[in-house]
Amino acid sequence: xxxxxxxxxxxxxxxxxxxxxxxxxxxxxxxxxxxxxxxxxxxxxxxxxxxxxxxxxxxxxxxxxxxxxxxxxxxxxxxxxxxxxxxxxxxxxxxxxxxxxxxxxxxxxxxxxxxxxxxxxxxxxxxxxxxxxxxxxxxxxxxxxxxxxxxxxxxxxxxxxxxxxxxxxxxxxxxxxxxxxxxxxxxxxxxxxxxxxxxxxxxxxxxxxxxxxxxxxxxxxxxxxxxxxxxxxxxxxxxxxxxxxxxxxxxxxxxxxxxxxxxxxxxxxxxxxxxxxxxxxxxxxxxxxxxxxxxxxxxxxxxxxxxxxxxxxxxxxxxxxxxxxxxxxxxxxxxxxxxxxxxxxxxxxxxxxxxxxxxxxxxxxxxxxxxxxxxxxxxxxxxxxxxxxxxxxxxxxxxxxxxxxxxxxxxxxxxxxxxxxxxxxxxxxxxxxxxxxxxxxxxxxxxxxxxxxxxxxxxxxxxxxxxxxxxxxxxxxxxxxxxxxxxxxxxxxxxxxxxxxxxxxxxxxxxxxxxxxxxxxxxxxxxxxxxxxxxxxxxxxxxxxxxxxxxxxxxxx
Numbered sequence: 001x002x003x004x005x006x007x008x009x010x011x012x013x014x015x016x017x018x019x020x021x022x023x024x025x026x027x028x029x030x031x032x033x034x035x036x037x038x039x040x041x042x043x044x045x046x047x048x049x050x051x052x053x054x055x056x057x058x059x060x061x062x063x064x065x066x067x068x069x070x071x072x073x074x075x076x077x078x079x080x081x082x083x084x085x086x087x088x089x090x091x092x093x094x095x096x097x098x099x100x101x102x103x104x105x106x107x108x109x110x111x112x113x114x115x116x117x118x119x120x121x122x123x124x125x126x127x128x129x130x131x132x133x134x135x136x137x138x139x140x141x142x143x144x145x146x147x148x149x150x151x152x153x154x155x156x157x158x159x160x161x162x163x164x165x166x167x168x169x170x171x172x173x174x175x176x177x178x179x180x181x182x183x184x185x186x187x188x189x190x191x192x193x194x195x196x197x198x199x200x201x202x203x204x205x206x207x208x209x210x211x212x213x214x215x216x217x218x219x220x221x222x223x224x225x226x227x228x229x230x231x232x233x234x235x236x237x238x239x240x241x242x243x244x245x246x247x248x249x250x251x252x253x254x255x256x257x258x259x260x261x262x263x264x265x266x267x268x269x270x271x272x273x274x275x276x277x278x279x280x281x282x283x284x285x286x287x288x289x290x291x292x293x294x295x296x297x298x299x300x301x302x303x304x305x306x307x308x309x310x311x312x313x314x315x316x317x318x319x320x321x322x323x324x325x326x327x328x329x330x331x332x333x334x335x336x337x338x339x340x341x342x343x344x345x346x347x348x349x350x351x352x353x354x355x356x357x358x359x360x361x362x363x364x365x366x367x368x369x370x371x372x373x374x375x376x377x378x379x380x381x382x383x384x385x386x387x388x389x390x391x392x393x394x395x396x397x398x399x400x401x402x403x404x405x406x407x408x409x410x411x412x413x414x415x416x417x418x419x420x421x422x423x424x425x426x427x428x429x430x431x432x433x434x435x436x437x438x439x440x441x442x443x444x445x446x447x448x449x450x451x452x453x454x455x456x457x458x459x460x461x462x463x464x465x466x467x468x469x470x471x472x473x474x475x476x477x478x479x480x481x482x483x484x485x486x487x488x489x490x491x492x493x494x495x496x497x498x499x500x501x502x503x504x505x506x507x508x509x510x511x512x513x514x515x516x517x518x519x520x521x522x523x524x525x526x527x528x529x530x531x532x533x534x535x536x537x538x539x540x541x542x543x544x545x546x547x548x549x550x551x552x553x554x555x556x557x
Contacts, residue, residue, distance in 0.1 A: 090325050095169040100176060100184045104140070106193065108184065110176075110299045111137070113144040113151055114199075114236050117305035120149035120482055121331075121489075121511035126304050127151055128329045129269065129311060131173035135326055136273055136316045139300070140174045142181045149482040153178050154237035162486065164333035172313075172326035185241045197239070197299040198247035198282060202272055203306045236301065246285030247297050253306075269311035274319070276300070331515050334486060342490035345392075345454050351539045352390040353381060353446060354495035356488075356516060358508045359397045362501070364426035366551060370506035371434030374499070374549045379444050381497060385537055388446045392454075392495065394488035396421050400452045402435045451487050452477070485512065493519045496541065502548040520545045 100108050111134045116126045127144070134141040145155030146162050158178060159165060169175045176184075188195055252272045275281055283294040313326040334342075346352075355374065359367060382388055393399055438448065455475060476483040492498055493516055500517075501507020524532055524545045535541035 090172060090327055092170045092327065093172045095166040096174065100140075100180060101187075106188065108298075109137075109139045109296065110134075110181065111139050111141050112153055112181075112197075112238065112299050112301045113142065113304070114153065114301050115303040115305070116144070116151040117303075118150070119510075119512065120146075120485055121515050123149060123151050124332050125310065125329060125511070128168065128171075130302055130304060131168050131171075131175065132311055132313060132316055132326070133273055133276070133302075134175075135173050135313075136320060136323060137277060137300075140176050141168070143168075143175055143177055145178065146482065147480060149485065157480065160335060162338070162483075163335055167330075167333045170327075171330065172324060182238075185238075189241055194243050195241060195299060196246050196285075196295075196297045197242035197244050197301050198297040199244065199249035199301045199303070200276070201249070201251040201253075201303045202269070203251070203253050203304070239301075242299055242301070246283065246295075248282035248284055250282045267311075267315075270315055270319070273311055273316070331519065334490065338483070338486060339490065341458055342487055342494065344458060345451075345487075346491050346494035348454070348457060349390045349392055349449070349491075349495075351385070351387055351496040351537075352392055353378065353388060353497040353499060354392045354394060354492035356492055356498070356500040356513055357393065357395040357397075357506070358501060358510060358513070359395060359427060359431070360421045361508055362504075362506065364424060364430050366505060367427065367430035368433040368437075369552050370501060370549065371430075372437055373506065373552050374501075375437055375441055375445065377499060377547065377549050378446065379441060382444060382446055385497075385543075387537065387539070388497070391446045391448045392488075392491055393448060393450050394492050395450075397423065397427070397431055399431065399435070399448075400450050402432060403448065451484055451491075489516055492516045496539070496543045497547070498544060499547045499549055502550045505551045506549055517546050 096103060111130055113127060113130055116123045116130075118126055127141075131141050133139070142153055143159035143165065144151040144153045145157050145159060146152075147155040147157065160177070165177060166175075185195060252268075252275070279296050280294040285294070288294055310329075312328065316323060317325045333339075355378075357370075357374070362370075378391060438445065452475075473479045476487065489512065498516065498520055500513055503509040507513070520542060523542045527535070527542070532543075536543055
């Protein structure tokens with residue numbers, strides 16, 4: 001027994017040598033383990049009784065459990081860890097407006113986002129992740145286009161059509177527009193310079209349960225993140241100007257158990273970064289001379305998909321202290337024309353309530369009761385705030401088609417607002433019931449509206465705000481379906497009141513929902529409780545952060 005406790009004391013004190021066996025140098029819990037265990041058991045019993053008494057005082061156990069679940073969902077969805085939050089956040093950076101020739105000349109190296117396969121809010125996080133890689137690898141991120149909430153340099157509508165082109169560079173990341181990147185490529189090709197590229201794929205494991213290239217088996221990194229060959233299915237849109245012959249395509253994927261689950265390796269992307277930083281991975285070009293390491297590819301053509309614990313600037317700075325600390329992730333600033341649209345609609349509706357109701361993945365039998373709970377909550381808010389004029393509904397279900405047949409496209413209310421949502425007949429029936437319940441209470445409620453019903457009023461926006469460029473292309477849903485989600489997000493952020501469906505009962509706690517909640521939380525936090533109380537009922541002010549509507553048996557504000 002002496003050896004057992006000696007070894008334990010060695011690990012506690014952090015020594016590698018064998019300590020002298022003296023009871024004066026050992027903690028009391030090593031001297032009398034039996035007595036100490038009895039004491040610990042007694043303390044745990046007392047603590048358990050206290051916790052049970054405290055739990056008995058909680059009147060709404062369901063809501064408490066839900067709040068805990070929501071916290072854990074946000075934590076894992078966004079890969080948040082309090083240790084990753086920097087103690088000091090650097091100031092915003094000035095965008096580097098120099099040309100590529102001025103910045104790095106022929107030595108420029110890039111990250112090219114070929115594919116980011118997530119919905120818009122999470123896709124923003126993934127693109128930010130590639131920006132962290134670019135900063136750490138001394139590369140420049142080429143800003144991709146966007147279509148249907150996805151990012152890719154192969155999409156025709158450029159980044160600045162949807163977002164402020166400097167939204168990432170202000171956070172401290174090196175970026176360049178696709179247009180300028182193509183001009184740089186053209187100048188180099190004109191001088192017969194070779195531009196090398198390598199395809200890098202980062203994704204979840206279920207897409208790679210079997211080796212793609214059985215002649216090149218997978219290699220296991222120390223933490224069991226897999227590295228393997230990935231087939232170049234077809235040349236991407238910018239591949240004609242790049243030479244891929246010197247590098248095999250490489251795929252990284254974690255060891256999680258499903259596409260929507262976080263890999264078991266919490267530092268997965270950190271290891272991807274370090275593998276790329278070392279260089280030489282997949283290199284099949286000419287043998288380097290004089291023992292020099294293989295050259296780095298000029299362009300890393302990146303595809304990123306799946307849920308991964310994020311590799312953030314503090315972790316990068318811990319690995320490479322010489323690299324300047326970038327700012328943490330922020331929701332991207334939208335383009336001036338989209339912001340002008342949101343401002344116009346919000347000003348017209350004010351004071352109004354925004355409701356975010358995601359119906360996909362919610363049991364169809366929940367929808368009608370949840371609808372009645374929402375109606376009851378809105379009726380209560382109207383009594384407290386008679387000046388409320390409208391309820392702006394942000395939902396993936398096409399409610400506007402049920403309420404206005406001229407807006408219906410397809411069965412039920414029409415096509416979903418989400419490209420991934422396949423609406424069942426049961427959901428259509430449940431939402432018809434909701435609309436009928438609403439109509440019975442219509443006189444006691446603010447007017448229901450949505451983007452499709454308000455869009456025509458955008459004709460009042462001055463042309464110098466950039467609206468004409470977009471209006472000429474038709475309705476936003478016809479230009480790009482993802483624009484509806486962007487507009488809903490901005491308008492909900494500007495609403496006096498915001499209500500959302502409770503997790504698992506009436507809605508989903510998605511990254512989209514978190515983006516709205518975070519923006520409103522920040523405003524409320526800046527105001528403080530006293531100021532928030534003073535602005536209740538004041539037009540144009542935020543009156544709450546968020547309320548949740550639940551299934552009737554647990555509905556509360």
